[in-house]
Amino acid sequence: MTILLVAAVTVLEAAILDMKNQPMLERGVLPFLFWLVIGMFFAESYWYQRNIKISRKGILCFFLILVSLRIASGNYFYGKRELQTGFWLTRLEMVYLSLMLLGAVYFCYRRSKDGFAEYVLKVFANMIRIHIVYLALLIGVGLISAIIYTLFIRGYSFSLLERLVILVTGLYYVPSWLFALTETESEAERFAKIVVKGIVFPLALIVYVIIYVYILKILVYQDIPSNQIYLIVTVAFLLGVAAWTMMEAVEGHGGRNELDDEREKQGKHQEPLKMARIAERLPWLFIPLIFLQIYSVGIRIWQFGVTPQRYFGIIWLVVETIYLCLYFRGAEKMQKIVPVCIVISGIIWAMPGVNAYDMSFYSQIHNLELVRAKDDLNTAEKEKVSGAYRYLTEAVGGESYLKENYTTGQLEKMEKIAGENKTGDVAAGETVLIYTEYMNQNLDIRGYSSLQRVTCDLSGAEETEDLMQIKLTENSSGSVIGVVNLENFISQCVEVGIHNLKDEDGEATTEITAFAAEQSRIAIDDNTLFVIDTVSMEVEKNTKQVQAIYIEGYWMTK
Structure with a gap:
């Protein structure tokens, strides 16, 4: 049933691609079918190979249809409902999505009768095969659409290609994902095991080494950890989980058995055994990194309070901690992480007072x-x-x-x-783009012996706070070539740009182009001139706070 619903959504989406003014289909029928697909995947995963009465199956299907109708009707009447109602409906969608998908994955795992590591490895092997075929199909439909337009149709349009991509995605890619989670009877291919041992696991080790070198740098130089460290450690955790979990399956329960012990005494197969032992210790290496995450999110909460993004950061720390506790208690406990995530998703989206x-x-x-x-x-x-x-x-x-x-x-x-306040943590207001380029196409270089193309690319409050010490990097080498004071130039560009915005997108106007071109030649000293060619800035319209700056130009020396 799930596959049939996916096919129906795919065909309908491809059919109405160029149709206009179809609100019932776009915001009614398609959302209903989408949410019903999610629900039916959960239902079929639950009752597969179970002796469940038809009446109970019917009740579950009826419930899923009602929920899907409720969500779809909310989408259809999006512009007519109160904001508060829409807000709660969005949270209902997230709870429903989390419950259905996580529950479906959990039941697929339970019915496989595999250990947690073996199941993850088999799903990974299925995914590799799926994506190789999917990539080949996308290349094929791209060639087919190009040939058809070249031979039979004058001009070119992306509508045929878009339809073919939708059909390939809906009729092959999505169903293949469903089968990847359910069809795990056969052993994982040798190629997948090679990818795990030769790519995924070494990559995880390299990431962990880099992070520990960064920690050493913090300790030696007494630096403050970067704001991006939380995301980096999160990626390291996900990569590490994939690596040490699948390595356990590849090597067989940590790579240890009686035959391995005998081979070790004989000096054989030392490398696989060493890799298995490293994989066993990798989770322990992650524990200190949790404190970096705690610092990163904790300092922001202490400074500016809780926001949904930081709340999710705290919850993710809880998930990581629970996962590691389950992992250290034994592989048979790992399956409990999915029900734990289901409970947590319900709390963070819907539980009153603590969501x-x-x-x-x-x-x-x-x-x-x-x-x-x-x-x-x-x-x-x-x-x-x-x-x-x-x-x-x-x-x-x-x-x-x-x-x-x-x-x-x-x-x-x-x-x-x-x-x-221009450094407040919670951004608000409309962000506009002030942009102009190619201001100095006819550059007078007489009297100068050296000409180099340079760039500065800044983003975030920390990088854009000090505009008096902007580092310029040489494009070809990436090395810093000089430091320039652009505070006056940027502030005046912001004033002129916001005052003369053509539209909400911050499209360049004659005024900003003329002003920037007039002020673009900045003397560094008697022998050095910086000529600005391109300016692009993201600016908060109300407070005039610069959120990102990109400048290109020429560094000229006599």
Whole structure:
């Protein structure tokens, strides 16, 4: 049934690709079928090879149809429903999606009768085969569409290619994913084991070595860990889980058995045994990295309070900790991680009082109390108030809460702080692009002996905070060639650009192009000139906070 529903969605999607004004199909029928596919995958995974009465199957299917109809109807009436209703419907969708997909994977695993590591390895082997075939099919449909348009149709359109890609994806790729999770009777191919031992596992080791070298650098130079360390360690965890789990299956329960012990005494097969032992110890190497993640997310919460993103960061730390505890208790306990994730997903999306949005709401309300508690706020406190005010004005129910619980004077004070504060953590307002390029196509190089193409690419509050010391890198080598003060140039570009925006996308205007070209020649010293050729900046429209800068130009020396 699931495969038939996927085929129906695929054919319908391909059929209405170029149709316009089909709200019933696009926002009604297709979403209903999509959510029903998710539900039926769960149902069929649950009752496969189980002696379940037809009546119970019918009740489950009827329930899934009702839930799918409810979600689809919410999508159809998206513009007509209250924001609060839409907000809760989105959370219902996430709970339903998590429950159905995680539950389906869990039942597929249980029915395979394999150990956790063996099941993961077999699914990985199936995925390799699927993606090789899928890539070949995509190349094939690309060639077919190109030949058809070349021989039979004048001009070229992507509509045929898009339809073919949709059909290949829906009729082969998606069903193959379903079979990859369920068809695990045969042994994993030798090629998959080679990929695990020769690519995945060594790659995980390299990542861990790099992170530990970074930790050593922090300890030696007393540096503050980078804000990106949380994401990097998360990737290391996922890669490590894949590596040590599948290595256990490849080598056979850690690579140890009586035959291996005998071969070890004879000096044979030392390398596989060493790899298995390293794989067994790799989870222990990850434990110290959790403290880096705790620091990364903890310092942001301490500075600016809880937001949904940081809440999910905390929950992910909980998942990592539970996973490691289950892993150290034995491979037979690993299957429990899926039910644990199902319970956690229900908590973070729907449990009143402790879900991601309620906790964030309460945390930001607490930060706003600084306005009542103190008349004069320091810089850190202003950043807290600014971030909290911006978050609550965009959160569902936030504006009504502010109006009901704060005076007009207090609200004006918050708005003033939010407008003045340019380093507040919670970004708000409309971001626009100020962009112009090719300002100096006719470059006068007389009197100069050297000409080099240079670039600066900055993003985030930390990198764009100090515009007086911008490092320029040489394009071909990537080495820093000089440091330049662009604070005045950038601030004036922001003023002119925002004042003369052509539209919401921040399309370049004559005014910004003319101004940037006029101010683009910046003398570094008597012998050095920096000529700006291209400027691209992402700017928060209301506060004029620069969020990202990309500048290209020429570094000329006499």
